[in-house]
Amino acid sequence: MIVDKQHITSYFTELQDAICQALEAADGSGRFREDLWERQEGGGGRTRILQNGDVIEKGGVLFSAVHGAASEAVLKQMNTHEPADFYATGVSIVLHPHSPMVPIIHMNVRYFELSTGQSWFGGGIDLTPHYVNAGDARWFHQQLKTACDRHDPAYYPAYKAWADDYFFIRHRAETRGIGGIFFDYLRPENDDHKAALFAFVQEVGNAFAPIYTHFMQKNRALPFGETEKKWQMLRRGRYVEFNLVWDRGTKFGLETNGRTESILMSMPPQANWVYDYQPEPGSLEEQTLNALKKGVSWV
Template identity: 90%
Template sequence: MVVDKQRITQFFTELQDTICQALEQTDGQGRFQEDLWERPEGGGGRTRILQSGAVIEKGGVLFSAVHGPASEAVLKQMNSHEPADFYATGVSIVLHPHSPLVPIIHMNVRYFELSTGHSWFGGGIDLTPHYVDAEDARWFHQQLKAACDRHDPAYYSNYKTWADDYFFIRHRAETRGIGGIFFDYLRPENDDHKAALFAFVQEIGNTFAPIYTHFMQKNRSLPFGEKEKKWQMLRRGRYVEFNLVWDRGTKFGLETNGRTESILMSMPPQANWIYDYHPEPGSREEQTLFALKKGVNWV
């Protein structure tokens, strides 16, 4: 079967459905509300938001498929100089839990093509625990490595390093979380290569629900108190800082008149900042900060 934009788009719509169903079932209380939207320049999407669930305080699972004339910035990224139309589709997810002992998670899988014939895939999954637990971190990275190894033994190492570098809050000199994998501009060389890259993107998309529902079930009942909630709000603040200052997708969307509500769905419902905050020496909070470094070998 030919891998074209119609087939890729169909997979992304089905992936959104599958993930939303798994999250609702595991949460047990929350239900996604759907917001259908159209882009004046062409295309649109389905924004699905879950709020006030039993585990998920706020989460978004977004599908979009948009098209139109490609901007000069997009053409430059693709190393193309002739005018062209673009088509872009994908699924993007961010989930913020109630409990500071359940991690924040992000996933994005996407496809982009120009009418000139240029195309590429991108995506990845990364985890942002409020408290870094070595056992959970190892398990998370083992799942990603297994998914990568089914397609290319070099993928995990390469894309983990890319994630460490990308999800880095430079002005804080710390990673956003424990990383994961990140890949971008994977350009097919021929039809067979495009099919192989699409199979890899499908693998990563299908890995999301088993990973996060595992953490929802495992950590949802762990006890916590006011101290842990205070720390959670501070870590959410770091999440906001990264997304507004460093995240390319957020910046590109806002700069190109994208749909603001969908772009900013990644923001937590609440966050906090305390001036010149330093955790207590020897505390779990300090240990977490020590773990937010590049190059940690979790597997």
């Protein structure tokens, strides 16, 4: 089977549909609002936002397929200076729950190609608990390892390390959460290799809904109070810092004149910053900060 951009784009639209249906069912009351949008330079997308559900306070499941003349910044990323057109498509998700006991999650799967013939896949899933629970972290990483191992046993250790490096808030010297997997610029060598890479991207995309609905159901009823909500607002602040300062996807979207509301849908509905915050010694907050390190072996 020849995997082309139409085939890939079709899968991404179906993935968006399936994930939205699964999240609505798990949430209970929340329903996605859909905005269809067009990009003046070419292409467009479907932005779906769920707000004030039973579990999800604000979340987005976005599909886009955009094209046009590649900017100098994009050409530089592809190690070429030859003028070219680009085509980019993918699904991007960020979910912020009401409860500080339910983690934030992010997923992105994407495909990019140039009219010169170059193409690549990228993506990943990472989890950002407000409170790090070792059992939840082990379960999460085992799901990702199992998905990776179906395609290549070398994937999980390589892409787990890549996630640790990528989702790192350098100015804070802490990871955004407990990581996950991250991969980028996976370039097909031939048609068979492209089909294999696409199958792996599908595996990652299809893993998302079972993983997150598990945490929605498991943690939604856990008790919390004012202390936990204040901590949640601080951790959301860290999430904002990473996305605005370091995230390449945010920068790419803004550089290619993408839809601002869709690009910034990853922002939480509320966040907070406290000057020189120091957690109480021995507290769960301190334990979580101590766990936000690179290279933690969860499986």
